[in-house]
Amino acid sequence: MKKHNFSAGPCILPQEVFKEASQAVLDFNNSGLSILEISHRSKDFVDVMEEARSLALELLGLEGKGYKALFLQGGASTQFLMTAYNLLQTKAGYLNTGAWSDKALKEAKFFGEIVEVASSKDSNFNFIPKGFDIPNDLDYLHLTSNNTIYGTQLKEFPSANAPLVCDMSSDIFSRQLDFSKFSIIYAGAQKNMGPAGATLVIIKEDILGKIERQIPSILDYQVHISKGSMFNTPPVYSVYVSMLTMRWLKKLGGIAAIEELNEKKSKLIYSEIDLNPLFQGFATKEDRSNMNATFTLVNEDLKETFDTMWKEAEINGINGHRSIGGYRASMYNAMTLESVATLVDVMGDLERKA
Known part of the structure; x- marks a missing residue:
């Protein structure tokens, strides 16, 4: 897979x-x-x-x-x-x-x-x-x-x-x-x-x-x-x-077509970051990247549980950079909306379990 x-x-x-x-x-x-x-x-x-x-x-x-x-x-x-x-x-x-x-x-x-x-x-x-x-x-x-x-x-x-x-x-x-x-x-x-x-x-x-x-x-x-x-x-x-x-x-369809998809992906994950009380975004909202969503857990005690959950969902590469910690979801052009939805579902599942 x-x-x-x-x-x-x-x-x-x-x-x-x-x-x-x-x-x-x-x-x-x-x-x-x-x-x-x-x-x-x-x-x-x-x-x-x-x-x-x-x-x-x-x-x-x-x-x-x-x-x-x-x-x-x-x-x-x-x-x-x-x-x-x-x-x-x-x-x-x-x-x-x-x-x-x-x-x-x-x-x-x-x-x-x-x-x-x-x-x-x-x-x-x-x-x-x-x-x-x-x-x-x-x-x-x-x-x-x-x-x-x-x-x-x-x-x-x-x-x-x-x-x-x-x-x-x-x-x-x-x-x-x-x-x-x-x-x-x-x-x-x-x-x-x-x-x-x-x-x-x-x-x-x-x-x-x-x-x-x-x-x-x-x-x-x-x-x-x-x-x-x-x-x-x-x-x-x-x-x-x-x-x-x-x-x-x-x-x-060129850059116009991929921009539309990139906007959908970023809106999906930032909506979850903002609505889910277990997470908070790192970057100022008006300056948020459509390529790299950075966020942290409000309660670090949930880190082990969350890490286990996203790994079991076959998600790879969301650990944040060592300089700021937390998590980073990079959503470059080839990233599908379905993959972003999978991560968002895991974040939602964590809220329901917490």
């Missing part, structure tokens, strides 16, 4: 993607070779890379608008470094809303002055700061759209007199936005796209080439663009599964 997988990442992927990807491990495109052993320079994989990059721009509504899509390595953590290396000449702004934006900020300090425009760190990142001032002389403003650990999500994005750079690792392709507002979007694959190993980077080309420092080739966006994401050996399997996942999303 397939478990209800609420893991924060690596995480759930669509079953039809698993099936097609598993067949490709044995024989890719009837080539007699596995996807794990084909040359990344072969036509079969070049076609995969081109389709993956094209699908990313299509789903985000950025085709023909001066953007390039790249699949790189090193996760979002390498993008903390690359964005600053390629864009930061004198000063950049960072909105600090969680552990990952905090790390991004620290990496950028190697390249110039960093302005922390606002932070919720003093409240253990349980809300998104609002109404803050943004300096007019920034090289860029960096945001993190969704915070997996704390279960918060930006619902509105600030306007700035600077390019917007956004880490969308944990909510890419999950909701409709005007993606043309952003100059760089980056996202690790292991939440809504595919297995760990690939990082999608969307770049508006005209923001590049404006800094004076020399950039090592492997960290230079312009090099990767010129080589079509093939400057070094790409993570073939991760790119392939990401392509399959984007195909699946397009077939469903």
Whole structure:
């Protein structure tokens, strides 16, 4: 029996993607070779890379608008470094809303002055700061759209007199936005796209080439663009599964269709958190993430009972991050409404037994 997988990442992927990807491990495109052993320079994989990059721009509504899509390595953590290396000449702004934006900020300090425009760190990142001032002389403003650990999500994005750079690792392709507002979007694959190993980077080309420092080739966006994401050996399997996942999303009806499902899932679990007296949410209500619902037991004496109940229901991966404890239900695009309902039923059963 397939478990209800609420893991924060690596995480759930669509079953039809698993099936097609598993067949490709044995024989890719009837080539007699596995996807794990084909040359990344072969036509079969070049076609995969081109389709993956094209699908990313299509789903985000950025085709023909001066953007390039790249699949790189090193996760979002390498993008903390690359964005600053390629864009930061004198000063950049960072909105600090969680552990990952905090790390991004620290990496950028190697390249110039960093302005922390606002932070919720003093409240253990349980809300998104609002109404803050943004300096007019920034090289860029960096945001993190969704915070997996704390279960918060930006619902509105600030306007700035600077390019917007956004880490969308944990909510890419999950909701409709005007993606043309952003100059760089980056996202690790292991939440809504595919297995760990690939990082999608969307770049508006005209923001590049404006800094004076020399950039090592492997960290230079312009090099990767010129080589079509093939400057070094790409993570073939991760790119392939990401392509399959984007195909699946397009077939469903794209981001508009999946956003509707994601709203239903989040409403279902947050309603239970708010109505069930045994639980309380961690994040401020107006900033709650549709991807990661964080909550705790009001009475920790019930923890052993609750843990036994959700495990018996074949639920996996809802333990909260060690920094805040409690529970975290990650509901990425491939999570079904039925799986969320299963968790909600267990929470309701606990109330009836208590």
